[in-house]
Amino acid sequence: MAVATVPQPRAPQQRRGHDRVAALMASAAELFVEKGFDATTMTEIAVRAGAAIGTLYLFFPTKEAVAQAVLMAQAEELSGQLYALREQTEGMHAATIADQLFALLGTFMATHPVYSALLDLPGDDRWRRAMRARRRGQIAAxxxxxxxxxxxxxxxxxxxxxxxxxRIPLALIGEKRLRDGVLDELRLMLNRHLEAGDG
Amino acid sequence: MAVATVPQPRAPQQRRGHDRVAALMASAAELFVEKGFDATTMTEIAVRAGAAIGTLYLFFPTKEAVAQAVLMAQAEELSGQLYALREQTEGMHAATIADQLFALLGTFMATHPVYSALLDLPGDDRWRRAMRARRRGQIAAxxxxxxxxxxxxxxxxxxxxxxxxxRIPLALIGEKRLRDGVLDELRLMLNRHLEAGDG
Amino acid sequence: MAVATVPQPRAPQQRRGHDRVAALMASAAELFVEKGFDATTMTEIAVRAGAAIGTLYLFFPTKEAVAQAVLMAQAEELSGQLYALREQTEGMHAATIADQLFALLGTFMATHPVYSALLDLPGDDRWRRAMRARRRGQIAAxxxxxxxxxxxxxxxxxxxxxxxxxRIPLALIGEKRLRDGVLDELRLMLNRHLEAGDG
Amino acid sequence: MAVATVPQPRAPQQRRGHDRVAALMASAAELFVEKGFDATTMTEIAVRAGAAIGTLYLFFPTKEAVAQAVLMAQAEELSGQLYALREQTEGMHAATIADQLFALLGTFMATHPVYSALLDLPGDDRWRRAMRARRRGQIAAxxxxxxxxxxxxxxxxxxxxxxxxxRIPLALIGEKRLRDGVLDELRLMLNRHLEAGDG
DNA sequence: CATGAATGAGTTTTCATTCAT
DNA sequence: GATGAATGAAAACTCATTCAT
Structure with missing residues (x-):
């Protein structure tokens, strides 16, 4: 039973449901990165998105469902990028493909920190496993x-x-020089390994 | 219907305080790995160690303190191993040192899963940073x-x-063959990189 | 992942208000019987009637009002039947009247399960009391x-x-033979009692 | 995390767990009768028993478990009374047994109103069915x-x-004279029926 | 009339922490 | 040292009700 206490003027309700969901997921993604999944509360997610707690539950039945939605969206995006990479590098030189993949993943991880944060939670569910398997398959291909x-x-x-x-450079926030150095080092290491072929 | 259990006469708890603490920390370590830090309750930790919740608080003021103690003990152990490695490999061939370091870390990570689990928690405290820095320093040396x-x-x-x-092979529990293959691959990759020297 | 459903084009809702209300009340009656008053949600009532939640509130200001409307309609029906029985049995033999009343009530209870379900809710309001009093008066007459x-x-x-x-046989759903037996037993018991007159 | 706000002096913690559970169940029983199962909140139950909400959950995992415990205790009591009645009426005249049973049930229902209130909740579970079956068996015997x-x-x-x-007289609280009359009427009706034997 | 997205007070439930024994 | 009953703040989740369109 909702008894109006101080009838605040409501925010414009023109935003389509799609925008609402996007805002909620963005808010959740931010908080999951900042504080981790467990330490993030549903109320915080709603508040940061400028919504009421009930609105959040209107779209996501549980907190786990929020994480799943966020992760799936990002995995979808990565999958799309990997697919596109495969198309556009068809027939290219191996080293080039490796470089591109390296760049793609590096950029994705840096710009989608919640992806790693959610994928490696303790207690891996069926869907998390499926997501990892799919990524593994695409990259292997x-x-x-x-x-x-x-x-x-x-x-x-x-x-x-x-x-x-x-993912390694991600932990080096605040040590920019080292971070870039590590990234280069990793690139170099991987290239050498690939050029050498199997032992 | 859950009603108060009849208070069973307790087994004599005569272990020295040291053993008590060790049992509690071991219990905590297991649970942190199985369910993650947040999902582990103080009561569970005590129960698995065969102690009462009050006893746990006798030694650790907060749950965070338990994690800290567990992590510090393991970090201490790793530090000791790294120190010993440095002593015993003084003057050895570079490749040999690398192999040894690789083996040491691989074994440590596999046998101390809680170490990684706790070190990479969201919300990095001062002491966690210090721990990472120390490890980094030792390995760099x-x-x-x-x-x-x-x-x-x-x-x-x-x-x-x-x-x-x-840490990478740790995620591959249940895929033993792949896990071993990945470990070899990593070893090979690192060796090649080290042999090649800096670019 | 539960995300906003795509707003489906709606079927034309051209039923007259009267039909609308009837459908809503029928839906409510069903659900009150299936799950009880408290466990039934306003949204369910609307959905099962093929209406929007807002439409439900267009006709009924509160959930309690829905129950009241449903109960009143059924009480009205029962009252009508009792009135008709009184008319048509005027001058008949006492035993016949009793049998008819018995049959009437038995059938009504069996076909209007929500009637009992709502009439005996905890927290009896003024209108529920009034309804019981009216029924009592009619039957006594x-x-x-x-x-x-x-x-x-x-x-x-x-x-x-x-x-x-x-109402007793109502609880015996799923035990048809026993249910019929109980009904007969009740009929017999009442007849004997009436024939014997007061002690 | 419980941060003490105003450290109120705690009530004496000497009451044995048994008393605590009894107080909680008594409180729940009262409230279930007054407001019904659904309208009763766990907080109310705890408060009326002079306990904290956490204490209630210490003994009962869910609200349903509270109801189950209350109902089971009362059913146990009724079962014991029926058993004792059977023992002590062995070989007695049929009419006497019937009278005794009648008195026993009448008194029990009047003094244990929560028994009926909980036994006839919508959504009958396995244990509620079992309870009804047991009672039926004992009375049939x-x-x-x-x-x-x-x-x-x-x-x-x-x-x-x-x-x-x-149960019928129970609904007539506040109409004492009618209530007693109804009880006598029921007794008379049942006796006549039993004396007449089967049709 | 009709809609359904949005709201938020209220409820259940959890669990770190305390403290009298 | 050891215990575990007790606490209550806080979090997840529900749903009657409103109102802009």
Whole structure:
């Protein structure tokens, strides 16, 4: 039962539901990065998005569902980028493909910090596993295409390793010089490894 | 219907305080790995250690303090191992040192999963930062000692990268073959990078 | 992931207000029986009636008002039936009247389960009391007319008892044989009691 | 995290857990009768028992569990009374047994109003069904023992009917004279029915 | 008349922390 | 040292009700 206390003028209700959901998800993504999933409250998410708690629950039945929606949207985006990369690098030189992939992942991780934050939560569900598997498959396919003589299994191993490599610089916020250096170091390390081929 | 349990006569709790604390910390470490820090309750920690909740608070003022104690103990252990490694590899061939370091970190990460779990929690405190810095310093020193001509900064960059590399296989529980393959791949990649020297 | 549903084009809602209200009340009646008054939500009522929540509030100011309307309509119907029974049994043999009343109430209770469900809610309001009083008066009048020598007060007592008797079989859904047996038993018991007159 | 605001002196904590549970259940029983199960809040239950909300949840995991505990305790009591009645009326005259049963149920219903209130909630669970079945069995056994020539099934039918009969006067709070009259009427009706035997 | 997105007070439930014994 | 009953602030979640369109 909602008894109006101080009937505040309501914000314009013209925003389409789509905008509302987008604002809520953006708010959630920010908070998940700032404080982590557990420490973020549903009320905070709503407040930062300029919505009431009930509005948040209008679109997402649980807090877990918010995380899932945020993560899925970002995974979708990454998947799209990886797909596009595969298209546009068809037939290119292996080293070029690797460089592009490296750049793509590095940029994505840097600009989508919530992606890593949510993907590696304790207590991995079915859908989180599925997301990781999909990413692994796409990246493995890219490697396999770029280096046809790649021995069995190596593409998959690289698909596991490379995304994790790109997360390393993320922890170095506030140490910009070191961060850039680490990124270069990682790039160099991976290139050398790929050029050398399997041992 | 859940009604008050009949207070069972308790087993004599005569372990020395030291054992008590060790049991509590071990219990906490297990639970932090299984369910994550936030999802672990103080009561669970006490129960699994066979202690009462009050006893847990006798030794640790807050839940955060438990995590800190657990993490510090493990960091201390790692630090000791790194120190010992430095002693025993003095004057050895660079490649050998690297291999040893790799093995040491790999084993440590695999056997101390709570270490990573706690070190990378969102909301980094002063003491967590200090811990990371110390590790970085020790590993950088090892690299600098092993490869005297290492260009300025590279030892530090490697000290950032290598521990993170060794965490990658941890996520592959249940895929043993892939896990071992990834570990080999990482070893190979790092060795090649070190052999090649700086660009 | 639960995201805003795409607003489907709506079917034309051209039913006259009267039909609308009838549909809403029917929907409410069903749900009150299925889940109880408290567990039924206004949104459910509207949805099952194929209406929007706002439409429901167009006709009923509160949830309580819905219950009141539903109950009043059914009480009105029962009252009408009782009135008709009184007319058509004028001058009949007492036993016949009793049988008819018994049949009437039994059928009504079985076909209007929401009637009992709403009438016996905790927290009895003025209007619920009034409804019970009216029913009591009508049934008492029937008894008084059928059995003129009925001692003072007995008609009223029977008017309290008989409707409650007829509710008993309602609880036996799923045990049809027992239910029918109980109904017969009740009929027999009441007839014997009436034939014996007051003690 | 509980940050003490105004450290109120705590009430004496000497009451045994048993008393605590009893007080909570008594408080719940009162409120369930006064306002019904749904309208009663866990906070109210705790407050009326002089406990904190957390204390209530210490003993009962959910509100449903509170109801279950209250109902089970009362059902246990009724069951004990019925058992004792069976023992002490062994070999007695049928009419006497019936009278005793009638008195027992009448008194029980009047003094344990929460029993009916909880047993007839919408959404009958397994345990509620079990409770009804048990009562039915016990009463049927009593009837079968009292009236050996009772035709098959009638004992069970009576076991369904009689407890419901005894609930009827409960609704007449505030109309004492009518209430007593109704009770006598019911007694008379049942006796006549039993004396007449099956049709 | 009709709609349904939006609201927020109120409810259930959890759990870190305290303290009398 | 050891205990565990007790606490209550805070978080997740519900739903009757409103109102701009």
């Amino acid at each position: 890219l490697f396999a295409q770029a280096y046809p003589p790649l021995p069995a299994g190596q593409a998959e191993r690289l698909a596991v390793i490379v995304p994790q490599l790109m | 090892l690299f600098a000692q092993a490869y005297p001509p290492l260009p300025a900064g590279q030892a530090e960059r490697l000290a950032v990268i290598v521990p993170q590399l060794m | 029937l008894f008084a007319q059928a059995y003129p020598p009925l001692p003072a007060g007995q008609a009223e007592r029977l008017a309290v008892i008989v409707p409650q008797l007829m | 009593l009837f079968a023992q009292a009236y050996p020539p009772l035709p098959a099934g009638q004992a069970e039918r009576l076991a369904v009917i009689v407890p419901q009969l005894m």
